[in-house]
Amino acid sequence: MRIANTSLSFVSLVAGLILSGRAEAQCPGADAYEDSDDCANAVALTVGSYTNLTLEGVAAPTGEDGDFFSVLVAAGEILQVDCTHIAALGDTDVYLYDAAGGTCGSHVAPDYLARGYTGTDNENVVWANATGAAVTVIVEVDAWDHDTAFTCNDYSLNISTFGDPCSLSVDDSFEPNDNCASATPLAVGSQIGLFASEMDADYYTVFVPAAEILTVDVAYSTLSADVDLILHDDFACTNQVAASVSAAGAGTVLWRNTTGVAATIVLEARVPVGSGCNNYDLNVSTAPDPCQDPLADDALEGNDSCVAAIAMNDGLTTDLFVSKSDADFYQVMIADGATLDVNVYAVADSGDLDVYLYDDLGGCGDTTSGYLVRGYTSSDDESITWTNMTGSTATYIVQVNVWSNSAVECNRYDIEILGSAGVLATPFCFGDGTTDVGNGPVSCPCANNSVAGAGEGCLNSQGVGAILTASGTNAVASDNMVFRTTQARASQPSVLMQGAAVVAFPFKDGILCMGNPTERLEVVFLDANGEGSTSGSVVTGGAVSLGDTRYYQQWYRDPNLSVCGNGSSLTQGLAVTWQ
Numbered sequence: 001m002r003i004a005n006t007s008l009s010f011v012s013l014v015a016g017l018i019l020s021g022r023a024e025a026q027c028p029g030a031d032a033y034e035d036s037d038d039c040a041n042a043v044a045l046t047v048g049s050y051t052n053l054t055l056e057g058v059a060a061p062t063g064e065d066g067d068f069f070s071v072l073v074a075a076g077e078i079l080q081v082d083c084t085h086i087a088a089l090g091d092t093d094v095y096l097y098d099a100a101g102g103t104c105g106s107h108v109a110p111d112y113l114a115r116g117y118t119g120t121d122n123e124n125v126v127w128a129n130a131t132g133a134a135v136t137v138i139v140e141v142d143a144w145d146h147d148t149a150f151t152c153n154d155y156s157l158n159i160s161t162f163g164d165p166c167s168l169s170v171d172d173s174f175e176p177n178d179n180c181a182s183a184t185p186l187a188v189g190s191q192i193g194l195f196a197s198e199m200d201a202d203y204y205t206v207f208v209p210a211a212e213i214l215t216v217d218v219a220y221s222t223l224s225a226d227v228d229l230i231l232h233d234d235f236a237c238t239n240q241v242a243a244s245v246s247a248a249g250a251g252t253v254l255w256r257n258t259t260g261v262a263a264t265i266v267l268e269a270r271v272p273v274g275s276g277c278n279n280y281d282l283n284v285s286t287a288p289d290p291c292q293d294p295l296a297d298d299a300l301e302g303n304d305s306c307v308a309a310i311a312m313n314d315g316l317t318t319d320l321f322v323s324k325s326d327a328d329f330y331q332v333m334i335a336d337g338a339t340l341d342v343n344v345y346a347v348a349d350s351g352d353l354d355v356y357l358y359d360d361l362g363g364c365g366d367t368t369s370g371y372l373v374r375g376y377t378s379s380d381d382e383s384i385t386w387t388n389m390t391g392s393t394a395t396y397i398v399q400v401n402v403w404s405n406s407a408v409e410c411n412r413y414d415i416e417i418l419g420s421a422g423v424l425a426t427p428f429c430f431g432d433g434t435t436d437v438g439n440g441p442v443s444c445p446c447a448n449n450s451v452a453g454a455g456e457g458c459l460n461s462q463g464v465g466a467i468l469t470a471s472g473t474n475a476v477a478s479d480n481m482v483f484r485t486t487q488a489r490a491s492q493p494s495v496l497m498q499g500a501a502v503v504a505f506p507f508k509d510g511i512l513c514m515g516n517p518t519e520r521l522e523v524v525f526l527d528a529n530g531e532g533s534t535s536g537s538v539v540t541g542g543a544v545s546l547g548d549t550r551y552y553q554q555w556y557r558d559p560n561l562s563v564c565g566n567g568s569s570l571t572q573g574l575a576v577t578w579q
């Protein structure tokens with residue numbers, strides 16, 4: 001399968017492709033630039049359009065006849081070559097070489113600077129000259145080596161150069177870390193305002209203690225230029241141990257140190273060829289590897305058997321742990337006629353997870369025949385669906401385990417339950433102008449209402465309202481509820497608040513939804529995506545008891561760009577009845 005070539009996002013600013021009108025069937029003779037059939041005879045071209053060029057393919061009677069041209073590209077400029085074919089009958093590729101490199105015509109990476117080799121007849125090739133000096137580039141137009149039906153074709157070239165905006169960008173303080181040998185040490189924590197381009201990757205060294213997991217998150221706002229992460233375990237950067245091809249503004253790469261000793265890993269941050277450049281932020285963290293620490297488990301332990309299955313309600317519960325020797329069991333209630341959906345999301349691609357559903361303790365745990373339905377694909381994520389047709393609300397048990405033949409003993413995962421008869425937390429008090437606690441609808445302080453039905457708080461400086469969700473269970477005995485904030489202001493502090501009454505009145509840039517007595521339970525520092533989760537005990541911090549109904553909101557800073565100028569705002573509210 002031919003792989004599509006990627007072009008710079010600002011290519012559209014350049015003049016369009018040049019079309020010509022001669023038909024392939026004419027098979028004209030040599031064009032005006034013959035004999036330009038090899039690198040040594042490349043014809044010098046300047047910026048402009050060239051039509052009525054002729055190319056013969058591998059099936060032509062005279063044999064393959066590629067064309068070679070040379071173009072001078074000044075330092076800090078981008079060369080763009082558009083090749084337009086007259087007939088869609090012969091697949092033609094375009095290669096760019098450094099005339100001084102001695103590799104012209106090889107068609108082998110990394111000998112060429114860039115290439116256009118899509119399955120279409122038209123090709124677009126872009127190369128940014130970040131060498132600091134003028135470069136003579138050889139342009140090869142050639143018939144695809146495997147297109148045995150190609151006889152001949154007319155084509156046009158449009159050659160243009162323009163200033164490279166990436167060459168004008170200010171680099172970061174870690175420079176010069178442009179190769180493996182000059183990698184700069186990077187400590188655990190966040191680094192913002194970094195810069196990389198397709199011609200200038202960044203390299204860092206990260207220290208990873210024995211039996212710990214290295215996690216590196218990347219975030220960037222310019223979506224036209226992805227920032228990919230690559231990990232190497234050698235200082236020549238020849239042995240890749242992990243990689244993340246990011247998209248949509250974020251990516252994560254993870255590596256488990258199973259060497260038995262501390263290791264120094266080289267982190268490479270790279271912008272793909274053809275994408276230009278980008279600013280990005282990194283967050284580096286290390287944590288003990290639970291697969292190498294059998295005492296480390298999740299907050300729902302011990303749900304290790306059918307009889308010890310823990311009751312679950314609808315919602316997403318995160319950061320759970322399972323191993324081959326320690327399966328997890330959950331109890332769910334399904335109303336008559338209702339459909340249960342269970343989704344298990346594996347954190348890593350290492351431990352292959354399976355999920356099973358049982359309707360009684362007699363068959364529970366029998367993964368060979370005792371289940372009602374199972375998810376056991378070779379992928380790491382699994383899903384199951386079941387409809388209760390018993391005529392009454394019934395109890396079911398969900399089992400999550402690591403496949404016995406999995407290459408890795410354990411994994412961490414998130415579980416999402418939809419359709420259970422219980423409700424973990426009820427959203428209320430939205431910032432869309434509909435909140436009414438008996439005195440009429442309450443709008444946001446400066447008409448910064450969020451979109452109706454979005455389930456958000458009032459609009460913040462990011463153009464959205466922040467959202468508070470809950471995961472875990474509402475069981476006082478389990479004490480495992482986690483509150484998560486999303487869509488808030490990045491890299492700012494926030495605080496989880498609890499109240500015993502429902503209110504609704506404008507407060508700062510949002511709406512305060514819960515009243516006295518109130519408690520400030522936990523400060524949460526939001527990450528580069530404006531997200532963060534609680535980690536402490538809500539039961540202890542909030543002094544809740546069985547049967548209590550409490551109301552929760554996250555209050556977060558939104559300085560400088562604050563919509564109403566008050567410097568902070570709130571999520572919508574969540575109501576929880578503790579069991």
